[in-house]
Amino acid sequence: MSSTTLFVRQDNLAATRLVTADEPALKDGEIRVQVDTFALTANNITYAALGDMLNYWHFYPTGEPGWGIVPVWGFGTVTASLHPDVELGERLYGYWPMGTQAVLSPQRANAAGFSDGAPHRAGLHAVYNHYLRTTTDPLYRADNEDVQALLRPLFITSWLIDDFLEDQQFFGAKRMLLSSASSKTAYGTAFQLAQREGIEVVGLTSPGNVAFCESLGCYDRVVTYDALGHLDSATPSVYIDFAGSVGLRQRVHGHFKGLNYSCSVGASHVGDLGGAGQLPGPRPVMFFAPAQVKKRHGDWGPQGLNDRLVAAWTRFSTAVSAGPQPWMVVQHHAGPEATQALFAAVLAGGGDPRAGHIATMLPS
Template sequence: MSTTTLQVRQDQLATTRLLTTEDTALADGQIRVQVAQFALTANNITYAAMGDMLNYWQFFPTGEAGWGIVPVWGFATVVQSLHPAVAVGERLYGYWPMASHAVLSPQRVSPSGFSDGAAHRAGLHAVYNHYLRSGADAFYRPETEDVQALLRPLFITSWLVDDFLADQQFFGAKRMLLSSASSKTAYGTAFQLAQREGIEVIGLTSPGNVAFCESLGCYDRVATYDALDQIDGAAPSVYIDFAGSVGLRQRILVHFTGLAYSCAVGASHVQDLGGAGQLPGPRPVMFFAPAQVKKRNGEWGAQGLNDRLVAAWTQFSATIQAPPQPWLVVQHHVGPEATQALFRQMLQGGGDPRIGHITTLQTN
């Protein structure tokens, strides 16, 4: 058996290569999975763009300096097992390499899932190291695997951003400004914020995505990036940045003098990333979803948090698939070359925001 992997130059993301290697024998306690399908979204571009800063390259090391594997969310099936509590044929949801296969070392195995006990992942956050058994997963529906792979991790981030801001009383502001408003994490956040009484949700986007954002119904107002001056800058506001564009951030901080908080979530504009520099207003604070998970686990318990997430996900997933105009239309890409081409395409940004990309390095 062999494994094909898509590798990326860490300092030049558009430079990629496909590498096929012969699989080595499993050690006792290990399992091998076939990565059946995974989503490729702006979220994964954020993982690559912030790979060094947030340790994303460390999850699936290549062993060769300068080359990395971008993590993805999706589903896999156990094809070999030397672990007594994990059976061949089990379906798993979690964080995978962009590869045809992966090897895990299950530990803390329970009826609901397990963690990967590989030594190189020991210091990484538990949220990303945990794998869920689909047979016991309250989120799981076999017929909606595509939507789960595409939106589940993004929506959990969206839900946590909304929860964090509400927990902070929105820093005293009533207006939320969301950049990259057509991105899945942004509109998931807007969907949650729109349910908050007294909160105005403004989506910021490029001219080509205005109609899409307005069609969603979760933004009170949609504005283009070149029309910021048409929005009152003195009103207390929170900037929720899904773009990561330093140029846009500078314009936001200069115009919105009433900005109460600047929350950096994503980096979909990878060509224009940068630090805050000597900018006016509040310094951007990077939102780290696992920190809010840890806080709520402590307050509500893991089951309490999961129940809230499942309820919100059920409402959101029904909304985004509802006719006559679903928010999301799935497009499939099959094989290593198709996946490589899609990754390069995603780096360029743009594209139809209504399309969700599901891919696999498997060819059969």
Template structure:
């Protein structure tokens, strides 16, 4: 058997290649999984953009200098097992390389999940090392796998951003400005914020995505990026940046002297990460990177793991009901199978192109009967 992997140049994310290598035998205690589907969103581009700074490249090392494997979220099935607690055929949700298969070293097993105890992952954030056993997952249903792959990790981040803002009393502001308002993490955050009293949620987006953002019903106002002057300059606000657009960040910091907090979530505008809007020269508060695992750790300590899970599951079901509601669906999955299709989808997501209602679900696994 062999594994096909999709690799990118760490210093030139548009440069990619496919690599096929023979599988090595498993060691005792390891399992091999077939990665059957994974989502590719702007969130994964953020993983690549911050791959060195936040250690995302370390999860699935390629062994080749300068080349990385972008982590993705999706579903896999166990096809080989030398671990007595994990059966062949078991279905898992978790964090994978962009590849057709992967090897895990399960540890700390429970009926609901286990941790990959591979030595190179020991010092990395624990939330990314956990694999959920679908048979005992309260969020799992077979018919919503695509939406789970596309939205679940993003929505958890959205839910945590909302919780972080509320935990800090919105830094004394009554208005939140969300960039990249058509992105899944942004509208997941807006969905949560919109339910809070006294908070105005304003989405910032490109002209072509205004109608989509307005149709969601979770933004109080939607403005194009060049329409910041539609808001009073003395607005007391928080900026939540989902794209890392340095020019926009600078414009917001310069426009609003009552900017209370500047929160950086993502970095899909890779070419602008080092621009004038990224650093120390900005007026107002220094942009602060939001790190979801830190808020998870805080709330788990305060609420306990069971209560944290209960709240998150309830919020997820509410969000899924809105996304799949009787009106226009917020999101529909587009499937891409095989190496060429994966390369094409990656190029589209990297370029920030496409319909915001479309989500890319990919697979490098060669299905039986495929030519």
């Protein structure tokens, strides 16, 4: 049997190639998982763009210098197991390579799931190393796997951003400015922020996405990037940057004299990434979701954190799927070549913000 994986040039994300190889023999304690379906969003482009800085390339090393595998969230099925606590046919939710299969080394297995104990992942954050059994996962529903793959990891980040800001009393600000407002992580954050009293939620986006952002109902105002200068500059504000655009960050910092905090989250504008040099106002700080998870584990305990997250996810996933015009329409892409083309399209940006892309590298 063979496996196929999409390799991406780490210094030129538009350069990709499909690599097919014989599947490796399992060692004692390992399992082989067929990667059934996964989501491909701007979030995965962020993983690639920040792969060196945040170690995303380290999860599934290629063994070829300069080439990487972009991790994706989705579902897989155990097809071979040399581990006593993982059975054939188990369905798992987790962090996979963009390929047809993954080999994992389960450790600390329990009823909920397990962690991958592969030596090369020992120093990587536990949130990304954990695999959940769908039979016991409180967020799992068999009839909406696509929505879970697309929005669950993004919404967890969104929920944690909102929780972090509330925990910091919004840095004394009354207005939240969200760039790339049509992106799923941005509107998940806006959905949470809209439930906060006394907070104005402003979406910044391109002209073509204004109508979509307004239709979501979670932004108090939607403003195009070229019109942000018309916003009052003195109101105490927080900038939540999902775009990663240097030029936009410079304009925001230059215009908003009342900017109390600058939070860097994503990198959807991959053509305009990098440092912004000396900026007026606060220094941008990268938001790292696992750090807030760790804090809330300490504050609330694992069950307290889980209960809050399940309740929030239920509200959000219902809102996304409801009504005559749902926030997201799922599109499916099957096969290695289709997935390669989809990656190029998502990297290029500018697609329909209402589209949610689910891919499989397995042949159609």
